[in-house]
Amino acid sequence: MSKLFIVGTGPGDLEYLAPKAQKSIAASSDLVAYGLYLDLLGELCKGKVHHDLPLGEEIGRARLALDLAASGKTVSLISSGDIGIYAMATLVFELLDLELQGKETGSVNSNKWLDVDIEVVPGISAMQAGASRVGALLGHDFCTISLSDLLTPWQTIEKRIHSAGQGDFVVSFYNPVSKKRDWQLNTARDILLEYRPASIPVLIGRQLTRVDENIVITTLDKLDAKDVDMFTLVSVGSSESRHIINGSKEWVYTPRGYSKKL
């Protein structure tokens, strides 16, 4: 059996792990994932062979998962969140595409990849965990933009931020900062400030649904990269998003306009 599950495990708390993802991992002999993700899964990973590669070795991890599955194993390639959103799934298909085109894949066994039965299992992404924690920030049209310019030219990213501003989408920024990237988020904020009020609500969600979860609701003008790290999701409201306070509870939501009908 040559089987590769590509599995998203949700934001962190196992209460958001779909049964399909749980069963895919349980059916696998080998798990390929960044160590932190496996730590979050705990017991579920017991008795499996773990294959870890350092952060930054994403393409190597996808190649290893394909090679292991091609050798006849049942393998789960795992990311937190939705593995189809800014995560490992697309790398597997990039590699498969190279092999189908007869290009160099970096593996001597890549001809066998074409026999692997691949199944992608989606998970709940950080933007969804964040939006639900504060109410319904994704209640109307939204977009996601990765601020990592390691693989995408900054010019392309900047164009997308302008488009998001023009279209008045709720914007979720993935990969907002890293140790080496500290200026992109503030530039993105300044671009959005050209299109929407300084006072619109912004969600800064760190380690969402995990034990050290921290959620801050602020405004666009106060968004600052110094308050954000690699474990943080930033979602910026549209011009219609609202921040409401009910006693000790705060909510942020983006209306669809139903209440106008009342």
Next chain:
Amino acid sequence: MSKLFIVGTGPGDLEYLAPKAQKSIAASSDLVAYGLYLDLLGELCKGKVHHDLPLGEEIGRARLALDLAASGKTVSLISSGDIGIYAMATLVFELLDLELQGKETGSVNSNKWLDVDIEVVPGISAMQAGASRVGALLGHDFCTISLSDLLTPWQTIEKRIHSAGQGDFVVSFYNPVSKKRDWQLNTARDILLEYRPASIPVLIGRQLTRVDENIVITTLDKLDAKDVDMFTLVSVGSSESRHIINGSKEWVYTPRGYSKKL
């Protein structure tokens, strides 16, 4: 106990229902949902009081859920997909906002809504189910646009489609057609054709993960509203999305560009 769970149950197959959602429903005495969603949940709903209102009565359903919870019950308000994405969650907060502002809510008991403990439970949305079924269509920046102009002026929707085209986002269209709305999707297609090639891949996913699931991969120029109904998600690739064929398997993915590093 005045408790309102606002629960997304995922695309349909219970294998994608998060334990958190399952437990929220189990803990409730009363369920408020469109009947079809409860049918999908089957056994899980047994022994609960069901409250149904016809499609189109969304605001009434949210009001009913708040009223029931305010009367001391534990209630689940349920949608399929992610209830925070084009679904019921935002209506609850629209109503709460009206009450906080002292405006008319349509309920004589709405002052008690402010005491309800509200918890939103996200689910896997149709775009994620669709993308995972065909590979990794959401692998890079994407947006979602609802084509329903019942509450949002068509001018606003059209502006967003142009922005999505300019930004070269993967675009998922929710509410692409209905019995009364048949021209919006083809207009949206024609707008996107101004910005990206006619040959880019498009996913038409009907009843995703359900027993009568039907998935078609086509190209942007061949997208036609006559092939789409209310149970369908349409996701249009960016100019970088690729459609690859490996024997009897077809995949669509949007690269992040890792393979360029090889």
